[in-house]
Amino acid sequence: MSNIPETGRTPRVQIRLVVIQVLVFSLLLTLGGRLWYLQIRNGQEYTDEAKNNGVQRVVQPAVRGSILDARGIPLADNETRLVVSASRTELMKMKDDGKGVLTRLAGVLGMKPQDVIGKVRLCDAKTPQPCWNGSPYQPIPVTDEATTQQALQIRERAEDFPGITAEPTAVRRYTAPGKANTAQVLGYLSPVTDDEIEKAKDSDSPYLRSDQVGRSGIERTYDKALRGKAGVTRYEVDNLGRVIGEADRDEAQPGANLVTSIDARVQAVAEYELNQAMKAARKEFDRNTRENYKADAGAVVVMENKTGRVVSMASQPTYDPNAWVGGISAKDYAKLTGKDSNYPLLNRAIQGQAAPGSIFKVVSSAAAVKAGYEFNGNYPCPSSLSFGGREFKNFESRGYGSISLGRALEVSCDTVYYGLAYNEWQKDGGTKPKKKAKDWFYRTAHQFGLGKETGIDLPNEVKGRVPDRQWKQDFWKANKDGWCKQGKKGGDYVEQIAYENCLEGNLMRAGDSVNYSIGQGDILVTPIQMATVYAAIANGGTLYNPTIGKAIVSPDGRSVQEIKPASHGRLPMDNRTRNQINDALAGVVTTGSAAWRFNGWPHDKIPMHAKTGTAEVFGKQTTSWFATYTDDYTIVMTISQGGTGSGASGPAVRNIYEAMYGLDDKGGQDLKKALLPKPQKALPKIQADGTIDAPAIRPYQPEKEKKAEDGTGLTDGDRQNQPQTPQQTPAGPRQDRRDGNQQLAGTPARRD
Known part of the structure; x- marks a missing residue:
């Protein structure tokens, strides 16, 4: 049995308790500060990153239906071409708004720099043609007549052409069979605009940013039937944009064919x-x-x-x-x-x-x-x-x-x-x-x-x-x-x-x-x-x-x-x-x-x-x-x-x-x-x-x-x-x- 009196232990215990309390309080304070930092100080930043840690959609445009004469001869159909496109969103992130990239692109394509730059600017009442009257978030075609050699140069030198793509794409073709031009009857296509997307979003035929729509002629009258329905693949991605997995897929539905008289x-x-x-x-x-x-x-x-x-x-x-x-x-x-x-x-x-x-x-x-x-x-x-x-x-x-x-x-x-x-x-x-x-x-x-x-x-x-x-x-x-x-x-x-x-x-x-x-x-x-x-x-x-x-x-x-x-x-x-x-x-x-x-x-x-x-x-x-x-x-x-x-x-x-x-x-x-x-x-x-x-x-x-x-x-x-x-x-x-x-x-x- 110890001869030390009980009262001798009290100061030590109290000191230990105080230390523990200080440690606990410090931990709680640190945790609270960290929570404040994450939730209040940088809350919006992490919220934005979390938004990107979700689902991304990749659109596969539908093949537009053909326009046929009364005997089945195509007046308008589609053909695969090498299309060179520019992402205006990516170009605008650059210090020079992408002018350097577009100038280099013009050299590869054999075009004038001002023509290439003009194609990616947005149309308004004061902007003359050429300009882009479609959605600014959609890839903008620069040319649909690129050669295989030109496409290879762009893809092999990707670091010189950020925001530029060269892909085989189905594009409209007006065939003029037997020299039958039929221009004013057929009409033509151009990209959908943001206003059109907004107006049609609640309809039974909403537009996607990649859509081309009829602007005149029967391309316009029968646009809904000819356009078909674009396919959409949804990918799960993290906040760095890395694909985690595929969520689901809606297959593209090609447009119907229009037989004319x-x-x-x-x-x-x-x-x-x-x-x-x-x-x-x-x-x-x-x-x-x-x-x-x-x-x-x-x-x-x-x-x-x-x-x-x-x-x-x-x-x-x-x-x-x-x-x-x-x-x-x-x-x-x-x-x-x-x-x-x-x-x-x-x-x-x-x-x-x-x-x-x-x-x-x-x-x-x-x-x-x-x-x-x-x-x-x-x-x-x-x-x-x-x-x-x-x-x-x-x-x-x-x-x-x-x-x-x-x-x-x-x-x-x-x-x-x-x-x-x-x-x-x-x-x-x-x-x-x-x-x-x-x-x-x-x-x-x-x-x-x-x-x-x-x-x-x-x-x-x-x-x-x-x-x-x-x-x-x-x-x-x-x-x-x-x-x-x-x-x-x-x-x-x-x-x-x-x-x-x-x-x-x-x-x-x-x-x-x-x-x-x-x-x-x-x-x-x-x-x-x-x-x-x-x-x-x-x-x-x-x-x-x-x-x-x-x-x-x-x-x-x-x-x-x-x-x-x-x-x-x-x-x-x-x-x-x-x-x-x-x-x-x-x-x-x-x-x-x-x-x-x-x-x-x-x-x-x-x-x-x-x-x-x-x-x-x-x-x-x-x-x-x-x-x-x-x-x-x-x-x-x-x-x-x-x-x-x-x-x-x-x-x-x-x-x-x-x-x-x-x-x-x-x-x-x-x-x-x-x-x-x-x-x-x-x-x-x-x-x-x-x-x-x-x-x-x-x-x-x-x-x-x-x-x-x-x-x-x-x-x-x-x-x-x-x-x-x-x-x-x-x-x-x-x-x-x-x-x-x-x-x-x-x-x-x-x-x-």
Whole structure:
């Protein structure tokens, strides 16, 4: 037993307890400080790192579906190219914003540094092309034409090209089979923007940053079906970006194929003939302006009468849609949008507006019948009529005596329609209209579908214009101040017109009504509208919505969603009136204004109907119109500043028909040479592996014209297209300065 007293142990124990307490308190203090440091002092930093320690998505773009013609020939498909792209996010981390890397890249690619730098800058209102209008977080294509050697240089010298990739990628290709460009119908693609991604995020077809979307044409209309669905692989990664494992995977779903009603062979013919017609028109002398016709733009539509399906649609000037693939260059962009480009991006078949001239007279004839005038009645066709102190001449000041409406259509007598329109204008109250004015001529035009869209499956179709009383009032309100400022009583033509419009521009005057009745004045139509009208006359009265899409077919060919024809009404005429107009239009090509263009045509085998038109445009040369149809097809062609209807457009339209039906210039038919004697009904077959059984197509090569036998070496067409000067022009033809058309002495009808 120890002799040490108990009280001797107390100080030591207390000291030990104090030390332990200090140690514990120190540990707690250290732990608390560390927790404060981690949670408060550097909390945001570690939070950001933790966010990266999660799941990363890698997108595999879907292969876009092909666009096929009616027989399965690809108009647009995809091909694998070496695409060099730049990550703007990585470049912006560099001190010089990546200019050094892009300059080195330009040297490898053989491009100008400023062009490469321009491609990766973001588009805004002040930034000219080239620039990037897609998401700034998406890799930006610099070129899709890199060679294997260039790609190897970039990948082998990765340290010199941070943020640059060179990968094989499927890119869009516009094939132009048989030289059928089809640019304005197909449209083009460009990258999706952040705004589009945001707007579509809650839809059933959201965008990913890697998506390319249709910007015009059927690429835009059918974008959702063609685009497919991109695949996404989700990887688990740590905060250093190292892959831990694969979370899940959504396989990419390729886009569906779009079968169109376009026939690539007919499209090639239509494009060629429209271009040739414009070239020929530029060699013709315009006696009104004392210079050759400019023929600066044009369009042609070939349509199936009984379905509204568009077989061909061409517009001039045109462009190569491949220019947009991989990002458009500054040079190409300037060519397409500059002041001197004449805007080739416009599809003039649905966006080109002009007064229709005499091809509008089918509407006026139907309006006259609805107003109570007999189609086969007798109506005076004098050389001129006066209304309101102004003289309105018939074509070439020539009169035909008393004729029917049918004969007025055949010979395109203006004064018959002047008289009828003036009578109706008076009945409706003239400049003081009745409360319930009949307005037959304006109302009938609306019932024909004019003044509104046809419903074609292409974006940005324009409405045209029917200048009825409401339009006159609205237009006057919008322009009155400008007219009053410009107008001058007794001034030049423009000043006098402005003066009159300032005072009474809201009134429907006699001159407005009589001019309108022959498709002149303020009325505007598009080629697709007039093709729809003439197709309806041909098919018995149904106004079909024109369509280009024929069917949406799944990549494996198993699912087929056919796009059925739809209509938006019927013509406002009974069968009797329709048949009478039909017969009159047949007379146009046998004894009327287009007869000289259809010599030798086999009317017994392929009945032809037509109407010519030559429309005046203030300050410009006349617009050529030619509207025609057979039992199966309607073709409408127009050429801006091209001259007369039958003169400029007539030969080209006939050539298109001859190619489709396999005809020669003497009326003989060889069905083996016929491109499309009957509309294509069957859809092309797409195999389970995605291959398409499509026939081959060769470029259109028209028959060479026979050489003249007079030793000049010129063809008949060459001689016809030789420029004419006043000294070269024979004295025989009579000329009316109102519309620039000529009438040869002794011919039965004018050449409109």
